[in-house]
Structure formats: C-alpha cells, structure tokens
Amino acid sequence: MTPPPAVSVAELMQPASSPADSQANRDLLSVMDNPGIGYWALLGLCVLVVHVAGAVWVYQVYEGLGVAGYAHPIFWGVYIVTFVFWVGIAHAGTLISAILYLFRSKWRNAINRSAEAMTVFAVLTAAQFLGIHVGRIWKSYFILPYPNQRGLWVNFKSPLVWDTFAISTYATTSILFLYVGLIPDLAIARDRTKGWRKILYTALALGWQGTSRQWKAHNRTVLHLSGLATPLVLSVHSVVSWDFAMSIVPGWHATIFAPYFVAGAIFSGFAMVLTVMIPVRRIFGLERYITDYHFDNMAKFILLTSLIVGYSYGTEYFIAWYSGVEPEKTSFWYRAFGPYWISAWIMIICNAFVPQILWFKKARLHLPTLFTVSVLVNVGMWFERYVIIITGLSREFDPAAWNVYTPEAPELAILAGSFAFFGMFFLIFLKLFPVVAVAEVKEIVIHEKEHKGEFWEHAHGYGETH
C-alpha cells in the first residue's frame, strides 16, 4: 500500500462527532436531577431531627450520662443497642458488593451501589454511638493505642479494643470500596454535566477515561477488595458479638454468638436495603434496572437468614435448658416472661415468624407486603439487640443489684436522630452520585447486545440468564 501524501492525511481529519449517549447513562444519571419539593422536605426533616438530637446530645454531655435511663447494673442501654443495630445494617452492602461479586452473581449490579452507600452511612452512624455512649466524649480517643506521656497502652485482650480496630477497618474499607467503584461512574457524570457538578466529578474521577490500563487495574482491585472485605464483614460482627460473648454474663456467654450475630446482621442489612430501595425505585422510576427479580432474590436472602436467626433463638433456649446451668435457665426464662417480655416477643415474632410469609412467591413479588416485612424485620432486629443487652445486664450477677432499665427521652431522641443522620446522608448521596452502578449495569446491556438479545425487551429477567 502506497503511503498517502500529506494533503490527504489532513483531509482525513474530521470534526469531532457529536457525543453519543446511552439510555442507561441518561436514565441512571437523571436520578440526580431536579430535586423536587418532597425531596427537600424530607431532607429538611432529617437535618432538623439531626440537629434536635445533636442538641440533646450536648445537653447530655453537659449534664452527664445520668440523663439516660441507666440504673445500676445496667450501663449499656439504647446507645449500645443502636450501635449494634447500625453495625448490623452495614453488613448488607459488603455482602452484596463483595460476596456476591466473588460468586459472580450478576444481579447484584443494580443494587450494589446503594447497598455500599448504605454500608458507609450505617458505619458512620454506628461510630457516633461509641462517642455518645462513653459520655465523656473528650476522652474517647483513649481507646486508641497512641504514645503518651504516661507510658500507657490499651489492653489488647479487651474485646472493646478489638471492636475499635474492627469498626475503623470496616469504615475505611467500605469508604474506599464505595469510592473505587464510583470512579468510572464519576467519569460518566463528568462527561455529561456542567457547572459545579462538572468540577466536582472531574476532581473525583481522577482523569478516568476507561483505558485498558485503568480498567485492568480497576478490575483486579475490585476483586481484591472483595476478597479482603468478605472475611472482614464476617469478622466485624463476630467481634461486635464478642463484646458480649467474652464476658461471663448469663445470656451473653455463648459460643453461638458470632455466627448468630453475623446472620442477624445480614438479615437486618437486607431488610434495610429493601426498606430504602422499594421507595427509591418507585420515586425515581428505576423499574427497568432494579427489577422484581432483584427484590425476589433479596427476599430469599431475608428468608434464609430469618431461618438461621430463628434457629439461633431456638438453640439459645435449648442450650440454656440442656446445660443445666441455673443462671442460664433463669436468664432465658426471665427474657421471655420477665419485665421485658414484650421486647422478647416482638423480636421472636418479627424475626422468626413474619418473614416466613416470604416462602410464597406472591408475597415476595408484592411490594407492599415485602416493604412491611422489611420494616418489621428492622424493628425486630433492633429489639433483638435490646433484649440481649438489657435482659442480660438487668439480671447480671448479684441479686441484690438487679434492676430494671427503661430508656429515657434523651436516649430515644438520639435514637431517632440516628435514623435521620443515616437518611440525611443517603438523601444527599442520591442527588450527588449515581445510586445505581452505571458502568456495571451497562456491562450487562452491552453483553446482551453482543448476544443479539435486545436488553430493553426483556429487561425484567436479565439477571436470570446469568
């Protein structure tokens, strides 16, 4: 072939073609557009409640922890209950992102981003409670091993120190996992926005262009982060459970605690993903991407983990009876028929019985039912932690010191504040970042195109073929 003269090279130059776009980009980025009055009202409500809770917390710092309902020997109350609750919620994100990634479950693509974001916000919410719980917030950094003039170090045999390491590792990992996954989507947003958004996404996308070098490193990183996050997610709630199980308090001192807590965490986490994503899908019209198939799969997960949790409840009672240890037997009798019987039965009914309705496909696909179940599971899981912590402590060792604890208004205000705190971050995230992983959804779209199938025609079952 003869080389062309320089003139014809110049003729070959064409003006840049008009940017083509894909429907997935348009649909998924449009979630970030035009927040309506409802959005602002909800965000405003969340911010307001966070501020009220903040004011209550300042009052508590000023007055001391006496404003909480603590009654000797019960010094772990709603704050620790809520801490464990939010750590549990944080587990679904990593499960969906990391474990389902390793299992190559393609259906996770549509929900992993929102679940990862929920993980980050739930961990941040949970972390607040460590500071709130210790009361003297200005001393909370004592839990970290840092060089100091007293030559003191932390006690590495204490589960509370393990917890610090586990939670901070989990927070770091989940933030980085979320961010690394976001980079390609930030580039998509960068190419399609103007003004301050463009500046923000340009900065955060780090010059991502989807070159093969970038993708190769990115793919490998997501795989490795999944590989690291999978044992981490199992360890975090195990460590949280050891905060209790390493003691000798009747009702806490059980080897079943670690798997029981992990299953409960996944259970509550999936329920929270459903509680949030059912309205989000409806409000933003994402039915094409987050299909009934996804909700069906999540409902199956909830059913499975509900069975594990229900089985654990049974095992706890069986072992209490079978051990023949009097304090254990008394403790579990007291749990179901003592002053906290309402909490105990809420926990058993919401967690072990209500989800059984999900055996029926009709229930799994009926969104109002699914939504109700998911809310009840969240309620039940909060009460599970309440029952474990409070009934354990209120009949601790010395009968002369037994007591009954009732949460006080400041604790309930801060509990409400935690939901608002979580909601506030999630609402901001919805409008600032793509809530569905665009690049990963497009992977399926392009794959379908390649195999002649038209994605949009059978979008409702796209997960099923993979």
Added chain:
Amino acid sequence: MPTLVGVFAQPKDLGDVAEKLRTRGFTDLEIYSPVPSDELDVALDPGPSKVRYFTLIGGLVGAVTGYAMAVLMSEDWPLIVGGKPISSYAPYTVISFELTILFGVLMTVLGVFLVGGLPYGKFGKTDVAYDPRFSAEDFGLVVRCKERDVAEIDALLRAARAMEVSLVEA
C-alpha cells in the same frame, strides 16, 4: 504523530483488530472502554495485573504489624492478670487479622492508583482522542502511527467493522 481513532460497538471486534495491529508492528495503541471487559484487559497488556503485589505486601505487613504492635505495647506496660503470660496470641490474632485487612485494602487502593496511572492527566483535560461516547456504549481504539501508515490502519479498522474512523491528530 498522526493519531487514528476507530469507534466500535463490540469489544470483540476491537480486541481482534488490536491483536492484528500488534502483530503488524503497530504497538502504540490505546483502548477506551465504557465497561470492564476481560478480553480488552489483556489485549494490550497480556499477563496478570500487578495490583496483586500491592495487596500481598499490604496484607503481610499488616499481619506482622498487628502482632508486633500488640506484643510490644503490652510488654511495654505489663498488665499481669492471674500470673498469666503478658502476651497472648489468641486475642492478638484479632488485632493482626484486622490490620491485615486494613493494610491490604490501603495498599490495594494505592495499587489501583499506581498501576492504573491515576490520577491521570491535567485537571479537567482528557486525551485528544477521548470522546464522551466512550463513557456511553462505544469502544475506542486509538492508534498512533507514522504518517505513511495512516491509510493502511484506516482500512484495517474499517475492515474490522469500525463504525467510524477519524484522524484526531495529524
């Protein structure tokens, strides 16, 4: 240096023509892809990604750091309980495990930056061959070549079902 960009709808077509170009000695290639793709990952750079070494080193350093920190700090301030040994490996394994993960994750993220060349380019500037359609659904193959090879590459790209071929730099 003349730079040609071929736009493809299918990653497979792009992978094939990239292979063909490489065997013909045109090695200054770049691929833009909207989605991760196993075949494009190895099209220009066969072999496993180097991110793995970052993870490995991070994990090992974390494991050692976890034990070392717990042992050295407890020996420095002995808390003797019931006359038992000061350092106890079972609980310190928890610390070591968490730091294995933490350091592994931090090094892996450092790995994606260094191996993937991020952050890339000047702020707000993308490559001249880059186009927003490569963050939509199209795949781009960039070939930098000598002026006399332009026509040949142009023909090769078109023969490989490129939807369009343009010369972005003469």
